[in-house]
Amino acid sequence: MRAAPPPLAGGTPGPDALGPLLHTVLDALRAGAEQRGGPLPAGGPHTVARHIDALGTALPETGTGADEALTALVRTLAAGAADPAHPLCAAHLHTPPLALAAAADLAASALNPSMDSWDQAPAASALEALVTTALAAEVFPDAARPDALVTTGGTESNQLALLLARERHGPVRTVVGANAHHSFRRAAWLLGLPEPVVVPTPRGTIDPTALHDTLTTLTGPVLVAATAGTTDEGLIDPLPRLADTCAAHHAEFHVDAAYGGPLLFSRAHRHLLDGTARARTxxxxxxxxxxxxxAAGLLAVQEPTDLAALGHTADYLNADDDTEAGLPDLLGRSLRTTRRPDILKTAVTLRALGRTGLGALVDACMERAQELADLVEKAPGLDLRDRPVLTTVLFRPRDADDETVAAIRRTLLAEGRAVLGRAQADGRLWLKATLLNPHTTPGDLAQLITLAEGSTHR
Ligand SMILES: Cc1ncc(COP(=O)(O)O)c(C=O)c1O
Structure with a gap:
């Protein structure tokens, strides 16, 4: 007798099939986190690779069954994770996801709407429209009909911004600060555009006078990309003055607020993004x-007509007669075809927490960064690069050379004690803490300082 196929996640039987499997997954997550016991596994790449090898063949002739496979793989992955929910895992813009958002993501996986045609995602596509309209209005409060596309993140959003500029103007020249994300260079390469012109940023942000000087030398269409939350230092370019400079030179203005954008939810801090709404994207x-x-990226656009350039027809997804008959045409909302309903987790988060709840999370992380900077300033053996603007704190052992700074970071990684980042600034290498965990306590920050100081003396 042939075995029945494994149960499906959707439909009315789906939740009953998922229930016991979820228990298995949650048990494995718990066991893996306990086994790890810290922010990342100790032992470095060889040890982790050995644990993965110990799983055996990835494609056995006869399967092991759902319980064994979920237990073995989820537990191994959790035990070997760099877990951003651990307060000492603070290297990158690598967020600890909210439990409610992860729970919503389960529903997205179970239902599996695909956002490339209405007949695969009736409610999900309408929900995406509702949420993206609301978020676009946060970014562009005075625009008549702002819109936002859902993307896989900052890299895709920046790429789309350049693509839309190219479609408006032809071979546009991108101007970025030396502090800009590397995705602009790649996007220009991918789109067949000239290499971006880089304005030096010796103080970490674009100087409007330097931008003016650069724009004076350029002819033809230009897109200036400023950053609200630089990757290395969490700094914000002087957006209002850069917007003025762009206007004076008839250059288009894009703001990469991949990091700093959610400050819009914070009553206390949203003023730091003043000038963002003067960008085209x-x-x-x-x-x-x-x-x-x-993934939970967005590209907000001030002028919805800009998106017409992405219009595309494939008869099986958005035939003209279907569109004329009233079926929403989704294909022009992305360069991808099959696309997850990433908006669901965001919709749940916005509704559950509201602007006030999200703003409080932003404020908590901003406060933690100030507290960490205070601790660095008080530590006799450490230097602080500068007071943090967002939630990034750069520090280094006093009088250490760059090799020592790099070695401290790698030692903490190898011992599984802390995940700190690294950043070049001021011609020197710094340790970088990017604080995104609203549960981090002053005690956790003190531990981070102790670890950094302790590693210096080994
Ligand atoms: C300022 C900035 N822009 C864009 C990106 C790219 O974002 P993603 O990794 O989501 O593609 C990053 C990533 O850290 C970033 O810091």
Missing amino acids: VTVDLHKLGWQPA
Whole structure:
């Protein structure tokens, strides 16, 4: 007798099939986290690779069954994770996802709507429209009909911004600060555009006078990309003055607020983004300072007509007669075809927490960064690069050379004690803490300082 196929996640039987499997997954997550016991596994790449090899063949002739496979793989992955929910895992813009967002993501996986045609995602596509309209209005409060596309993150959003500029103007020249994300260079390469012109940023942000000087030398269409939340230092370019400079030179203005964008939810801090709404396009990621599991990117556009350039027809997805008959045409909302309903987790988060709840999470992380900077300033053996603007704190052992700084970071990684990042600034290498965990306590920060100081003396 042939075995019945494994149960499906959807339909009315789906939840009953998922229930026991979820228990298995949750048990394995718990066991893996306990086994790890810290922010990342000790022992470095060889030890982790050995644990993965110990799983045996990835494609056995006869399967082991759902319980064994989920237990073995989820537990091994959790035991070997760099877990951003651990307060000492603070290297990158690598967010600890909210439990409610991860739970919503389960529903997205179970239902599996695909956002490339209405007949695969009736409610999910309408929900995406509702949420993206609301978020676009946060970015562009004075625009008549702002819109936002859902992306896989800042890289795709920046790429789309360049693509839309190219479609408006032809071979546009991108101008970025030396502090800009590397995705602009790749996007220009991918789109067949000239290499971006780089304005030096010796103080970490673009100087409007230097931008003016650069724009004076250029002819033809230009897109200036400023950053609200630089990757290395969490700095914000002087957006209002850069917007003025762009206007004076008839250059277009894009703001990469992949990191800083969610400050819009904070009453206390949203003023730091003043000037953003003068951009034509704005990149915002909710899988950084927005506590969403990846992916949760957005490209907000001030002029919805800009998106017409992405219009595309494939008869099986958006035939003209279907569109004329009233079926929403989704294909022009992305360069992808099959696309997850990433908006669901965001919709659940916005509704559950509201602007006030999200703003409080932003404020908590901003406060932690100030507290960490205070601790660094008080530590006799450490130097602070500068007071943090967002939630990134750069510090280094006093009088250490760059090799020592790099070695401290790698030692903490190898011992499984802390995940700190690294950044070049001021011609020197710094340790970088990017604080995105609203549960981090002053005691955790003190431990981070102790670890950094202790590693210096070994
Ligand atoms: C300022 C900035 N823009 C864009 C990106 C790219 O975002 P993603 O990794 O989501 O593609 C990053 C990533 O850290 C970033 O810091």
